[in-house]
Amino acid sequence: MKLKPNDVILNTVTKLAAVIIFTFSIDLFWAGHHFPGGGFIGGLTTAAGIVLLYLSFDIERIEKNLPIDYKKMAAIGVLIAIFTGLAGMIYGDNFLEQTFGYFNIPIFGETELATAVLFDVGVALAVIGTAVTIITSISEDEL
Amino acid sequence: MNNLLIWPVILPLITALIFVLLRNHIRVQRLLSVIVLAVVAGITIIIMNQISNDGIQTLQLGGWQAPFGIGLVADMFSILLVLTTSIVAFCCVMFSFKTIGKERENHYYYSLFLLLITGVNGSFLTGDLFNLYVFFEVLLLASYVLISLGGKKKQLRETMKYVIINILSSAFFLIGIAYMYSSTGTLNLAHISVRIAEAGQDGFMTTVAILFLLVFGIKAGLFLFYWLPGSYSVPPTPVSALFAALLTKVGIYAIIRMFTLIFYHEPQITHLMIGILAALTMLLGGIGAVGYWDINKILTYNVIIGAGFILAGLAAFTDAGTLGSIYYLIHDMIVKALIFLIGGVIVYLTGTTNLKEMSGLIRNHPALGWMFFIAALSLIGIPPLSGFIGKIFITRGAFEAEFYWLGAIGLLSSLMILYSVMKIFMNAFWGETIISEEDEKGTTRGVMLPIAVLTALTVLLGIGPEMINSYIEIAVEALMDPSIYIDAVFAGNDIP
Numbered sequence: 001m002k003l004k005p006n007d008v009i010l011n012t013v014t015k016l017a018a019v020i021i022f023t024f025s026i027d028l029f030w031a032g033h034h035f036p037g038g039g040f041i042g043g044l045t046t047a048a049g050i051v052l053l054y055l056s057f058d059i060e061r062i063e064k065n066l067p068i069d070y071k072k073m074a075a076i077g078v079l080i081a082i083f084t085g086l087a088g089m090i091y092g093d094n095f096l097e098q099t100f101g102y103f104n105i106p107i108f109g110e111t112e113l114a115t116a117v118l119f120d121v122g123v124a125l126a127v128i129g130t131a132v133t134i135i136t137s138i139s140e141d142e143l
Numbered sequence: 144m145n146n147l148l149i150w151p152v153i154l155p156l157i158t159a160l161i162f163v164l165l166r167n168h169i170r171v172q173r174l175l176s177v178i179v180l181a182v183v184a185g186i187t188i189i190i191m192n193q194i195s196n197d198g199i200q201t202l203q204l205g206g207w208q209a210p211f212g213i214g215l216v217a218d219m220f221s222i223l224l225v226l227t228t229s230i231v232a233f234c235c236v237m238f239s240f241k242t243i244g245k246e247r248e249n250h251y252y253y254s255l256f257l258l259l260i261t262g263v264n265g266s267f268l269t270g271d272l273f274n275l276y277v278f279f280e281v282l283l284l285a286s287y288v289l290i291s292l293g294g295k296k297k298q299l300r301e302t303m304k305y306v307i308i309n310i311l312s313s314a315f316f317l318i319g320i321a322y323m324y325s326s327t328g329t330l331n332l333a334h335i336s337v338r339i340a341e342a343g344q345d346g347f348m349t350t351v352a353i354l355f356l357l358v359f360g361i362k363a364g365l366f367l368f369y370w371l372p373g374s375y376s377v378p379p380t381p382v383s384a385l386f387a388a389l390l391t392k393v394g395i396y397a398i399i400r401m402f403t404l405i406f407y408h409e410p411q412i413t414h415l416m417i418g419i420l421a422a423l424t425m426l427l428g429g430i431g432a433v434g435y436w437d438i439n440k441i442l443t444y445n446v447i448i449g450a451g452f453i454l455a456g457l458a459a460f461t462d463a464g465t466l467g468s469i470y471y472l473i474h475d476m477i478v479k480a481l482i483f484l485i486g487g488v489i490v491y492l493t494g495t496t497n498l499k500e501m502s503g504l505i506r507n508h509p510a511l512g513w514m515f516f517i518a519a520l521s522l523i524g525i526p527p528l529s530g531f532i533g534k535i536f537i538t539r540g541a542f543e544a545e546f547y548w549l550g551a552i553g554l555l556s557s558l559m560i561l562y563s564v565m566k567i568f569m570n571a572f573w574g575e576t577i578i579s580e581e582d583e584k585g586t587t588r589g590v591m592l593p594i595a596v597l598t599a600l601t602v603l604l605g606i607g608p609e610m611i612n613s614y615i616e617i618a619v620e621a622l623m624d625p626s627i628y629i630d631a632v633f634a635g636n637d638i639p
Contacts, residue, residue: 075163082153082160095149096205 007056014056021049029124033112039120043127050128051135059136070136074129081122084115147190148202148215151183151225151264159257169245172253176236179257183264184229187222194219195617199631201270209270209632210334210639216270216632219618220469223611224267224396227473230600231388231480232260234593238484239381241589242491247292247379255292259285259385266393270632272323272330275397276316279362283309286390289382290374298377305374312361319354326351333632336405336625344408352406352413356398356420363394364450366420371447372431376439376496380487383439387446388480392472395453399468402457403622410460418458422552424451429559436498438571441563442486445522448556449475455549456537464540466619471533473611474521474604478530481597482518482564485511488594489571494584498567503576508587512572514598519564521601523557529604 025045032038053062088097100114158179162172193200194217203214217225236256243252262282269275287309291302324330326347327338339348357367364371371391375383398417406413428447435441453475456468488511493501505512521528524535534557541550604611621627629638 072164075160079157079160082157086153089146089149094144094203094206095146095153098205 010056014052018049018053021045021052025049029120032120033114033117039123040127042120043124044131046124047128047131047135050132054136054139059139070129070132072129074126074133077122077125077127077129079122080125081119084118084122087115145190145193145200145202145217147186147193148200148217148268149204150186151229152215152261152268154179154183154186155257155264156261159254159261162254162257163251166249166251169248172248173236173240176253176257177233180229180233180236180260183260184226184233187226187229190217191219191222191226191614194222195614199621199628201632201634208636209634210329210331213274214270214331214632215268216333216628217268218621218628218631219614220399220622221267221396223469223473223614223618224392224476225264227476228260228263228267228389231476231597232256232385234484234597235381235385235388235480237593238384238487238590242487243379243381250292252289252292255285255288256385258282259289259389261285263389263393267396270332272320272332272335275332276313276320279316279393279397280313282390282393283313286386290378290386292382293379295377301374301377304370308361308370312358315354316358319351319358322351322354331632332400332404333629334638336629337638339405339408340625344406348406349409349412352401352409353416355401355406356413356417359394359397359401360420361394362391363398363454364391364424364447365394365398365454366424366427366451368424368428368447368450372440372443375443375446376437380484380491383443384480384483384487387443387483388476391446391450392476395450395472398454399457399622403465404625404628407460407625414458414460417454418546418549421451421454421458422549424448425455425552425556429556429563432563433559436566437496438486438490438498438567439496441498441567442483445482445560445563446479448560449479452534452537452553452556455546455553456533456540458549459537459540459544459546461540461543462619462623463536463543465622466615467533467536467538467540469533469615469618469622470608471530471537474529474533474601477597477600477604478518478521481594481601482515482522484590484594484597485515485518486567488587488590489515489567491590492583492587493571493578498570501571501577502574503572505572506576507580507583510591511587511594512568514594515572516568517598517602519568521605522564523561527602527605529601529608531605532608 025042028037028045029039029042032042085096089095098114098116100112102110103113105111158175165171190200199216199218201214201216203209203212205212259282262278262285265278265281266275269278287302287306290305291298320330323335327335329335329338361367375386402413402417425448428444428451431444432441432448435444453468453472456464456471489501489504490496492504495501517528521530524530538550538553541553
């Protein structure tokens, strides 16, 4: 007789930890412009959180709640990154040329907005997509 | 600054990514991949004319000037190779439509195909040693998937060998880059060249040079080619044609670039070593081509002979030798794709790769037979086909540099090629027709067009070399005089 695994502890911890991990990954992502962090690390932490969800709950339930095709997500991420690179060319600058400026936004006050962040969004999506695709396709493999 | 340079790299990349999003629209994918390759070819021709009018074109990504930024550099040599790549890829992708099968098309075949082209074009155009590594990895990753796609036992066995040898050589590549950075403090190819010219190429630098020769030699199928015949003969025809035409050539390109731009100070050590390796490669490859009776094996051994022969021209390190190398490199890309495609059709028709089990195909397929004959003659270097010019200049270069043994082995290898391809021609096409048209395992419908295009190209290059001669001379001039490349990269800025 196969014992039904008892994963109450894992489930409870995951529910709590996933929120913290996702929040932390967003923080890492935003920090990346001037401090250690950025799209790559932020994306990787998000992927770790998603994988933790996959580990503690079954694949079907996660796929119902997070209906995302991670392969497409990765492709969209790289496309975003390329197109931010192309945007500079419209103004006659080099490929991947970036710019930034200071804007007055309500609530936040004077804020620095940089096009590099858009590139980083692309990187983050690509990393999440690739990492989760790799891990789920390894786990789907029947041995 | 010339933003056109980025297009040959990112156009295939963007299209490959769009294909991931449009996974089930196979027709759209076929159409788009042909269009993109044609557009890239068009853009390359524009860049070619810019280079011949205004000199080497560069693009510093993000506007960071060399040597701080990472740049793309298009000299005539690299852009000629990008153009040939687009043409060859165009023909291979057309060949894929009928032969590759639904299963592979559904598993991102066209995406991977274009990612491979991204890596190849990127390697040709980059002006940065580390980015050369990155683009090598891009094309290798795509090739790992393409070689194993289909998952037959034989494919997986050869994929393992292929992956292991390439990971090993990539590791050596990284070690080489680390040594290079620790001693010169830069990774920009032009800047490395300046630094080494200032400090002199001492024993340590020559050792690093030999490490790079080892790395690129593995990828180019130079001497350390033992993985190559197996892994190039297992994937489906258009993939193996693409590999034969492009992958080893990227390694050869890297060797030529490194040993004309950077390590040109001690030719009596490095270039002699290239010459010895090239001679051994030609001999061993020739023995392989003569010995086998398996059509795929014979053709892959011909790839190896070709790699040896191109580098014989570099080993001579004279104007004639380099000119011959470029001619032969372009010729080899076209004719290897051609002969692999025809070989694939032969296997497709007869259902076997063993030459002894086929005979008399020319009765039912005269066009295929004669095109194979033209390809074979071109491969051997019979005038007026495209192989002739390259061969004569490489041989002349070798004799001028007093590498008589190298020239002689080059000519001897031509005889071996002659024997091996005539063996295919006589066994497959001559003789009694043993299979009637109804018994054939496949048809030639839909696959003749790409073969005809490539055949026409090899004839055209042979009878009208004046068309590209002026371009190739510009390429030779820039290769033999590194200062042209360096001046173009720094564009008048101070060299730190």
